[in-house]
Amino acid sequence: MLTPRLDRVFIYHCGDKYSDDNLDRFISKIDTTPGLGPKGNCWLWEDWLENGYGKFRLNISPGNNLRMSATHVSLETSSGKLITEGLLVRHKCDFPQCVRYDHLLEGTQQDNINDKIDRGRQATNETHGMSKINIDIAARARYLYDSCDYTQMQIENELHIDQTVVSDILKNKLWYDKSYISGNSKLGRNGTTKLTWELVGEIRRLYSIGKYTMQQLGNMFAIDVSHICAIIKNKKWYDQNYILPESQNGRNKYSNACNIL
Ligand SMILES: [Zn+2]
Secondary structure: OOOOOHHHOOOOOOOOOOOHHHHHHHHHOEEOOOOEOOOOEOOEEOOOEEOOEEEEEEEEEOOEEEEEEHHHHHHHHHHOOOOOOOOEEEEOOOOOOEOOHHHEEEEOHHHHHHHHHHOOOOOOOOOOOOOOOOHHHHHHHHHHHHOOOOOHHHHHHHHOOOHHHHHHHHOOOOOOOOOOOOOOOOOOOOOOOOOOHHHHHHHHHHHHOOOOOHHHHHHHHOOOHHHHHHHHOOOOOOOOOOOOHHHHOOOOOOHHHOOOO
């Protein structure tokens, strides 16, 4: 697949609003790797995020800058037209971190609310008596889910997050994290491989040598990572002679808790 030439997309200075330096800096913060976003064709903002939405620091003069939403910059510098004051930029792709110009359109706050209602996830970035969700809470939800000690429903209760939001976080649709491999990804929550004691022993042995992460082992054997985790923690296929990896002196700070790194 061809890499999009961002320097041929984001070209308009909009008068003197965007200097060459600002355009270059804007482009340098965008990841166009194929596979990002719900349909795999989003361009990801790789810098400052607020509530999952990209922010850009527009340098006006030395020491003087303006905070802008990255989606505004994307639309303005790709079309040459300034966004009408008071209007928002909406995502056709339903992916807050995306700054791909043709996934964006100008709209009102009401359009935005209608979008959210349409998609049945109005609670997404709102409070509604729920936790205000930020990237830390999203990471915590994933961490709990991958620990194999929590069901999705327990996470909703523990973190006071709406069910649809937890589901979107675990599918990596909200608060997208490139390094996160969704528990609901292609292998599904239930492993497809039939486990045997022999296989369990092999999984434990491979993990103990420290060369593979749980996720890699999951992929290798086509077993869901939550099962790998339970095996490694000796919660399933209990073996009284098995020595837990956490007593073998830290591989990394996450290993005890089955975070998939
Ligand atoms: Zn997109």
